Amino acid sequence: MTSRHLDPLRQAIGQQSVAPAPVPWKLTGHFTIAGLLEIGFDRDSERLLVASSSGRSVVDCRTGEKIARDRTDNLGSDHYLETRGIGPLQGRVIRMAGIQGGSLPISTCDGWVVENITLAWPEQHLLLVEPGSWLHGARYNRPWQFHTLAIETEVRAFGFSYTGLSLVIATSGELLVYGRSATLRR
Numbered sequence: 001m002t003s004r005h006l007d008p009l010r011q012a013i014g015q016q017s018v019a020p021a022p023v024p025w026k027l028t029g030h031f032t033i034a035g036l037l038e039i040g041f042d043r044d045s046e047r048l049l050v051a052s053s054s055g056r057s058v059v060d061c062r063t064g065e066k067i068a069r070d071r072t073d074n075l076g077s078d079h080y081l082e083t084r085g086i087g088p089l090q091g092r093v094i095r096m097a098g099i100q101g102g103s104l105p106i107s108t109c110d111g112w113v114v115e116n117i118t119l120a121w122p123e124q125h126l127l128l129v130e131p132g133s134w135l136h137g138a139r140y141n142r143p144w145q146f147h148t149l150a151i152e153t154e155v156r157a158f159g160f161s162y163t164g165l166s167l168v169i170a171t172s173g174e175l176l177v178y179g180r181s182a183t184l185r186r
C-alpha cells in the first residue's frame with residue numbers, strides 16, 4: 001500500500017535534475033577510489049579518513065587534497081565501526097561509516113539536511129535540503145527546497161563533517177567532497 005499524500009514529493013524528486021550543491025557549498029574534491037569501503041571524519045577538523053581495498057588515505061576537505069596515505073592491510077574499522085587514524089590523524093579514534101554500517105551526521109547546526117531517498121530500488125536519490133525546508137511537510141508554508149546531488153546504486157556514506165562545514169558522498173568507487181567557509185554558531 002502506498003501513501004498517496006507523498007505522491008507530489010515523489011514526483012518532485014523524480015523530476016529534479018542532478019546538479020552540484022548550491023552556494024555556499026563548493027566542490028573541493030572529486031576522487032575515483034576503487035573498492036571504497038568506508039569513511040569517517042575527525043571530530044575536530046575537516047579531515048576525512050578513507051578506507052578502500054588498496055589502503056587508507058586522509059583527505060583535507062577544505063582543500064580537497066590527499067594529505068596522507070597508508071597501504072597496509074589494516075583497511076577498515078573494528079566491530080564498533082572505529083579505527084585508528086593515520087598521518088595527521090595518528091593516535092585519534094575515528095568513527096567510520098560504509099559497507100559495514102554506521103553513518104555520518106545528517107544535519108548541520110544551521111539547518112542543512114541530507115536525505116537518501118529510494119524511489120525505485122536500487123537507485124538512491126541523494127538530496128541536500130536547504131535550511132527552513134523539510135521534505136516530509138512544508139514548514140512555514142514554504143515549498144520544498146532541495147537539490148539532487150546524485151543518483152547512485154552503491155552508496156557507502158553520505159553526510160556532513162561534525163563541524164557542518166564539509167559534505168561528502170562516498171560510493172563503491174567515488175568520493176565527492178563539498179565544503180563551505182561559513183562561520184557557524186553552535
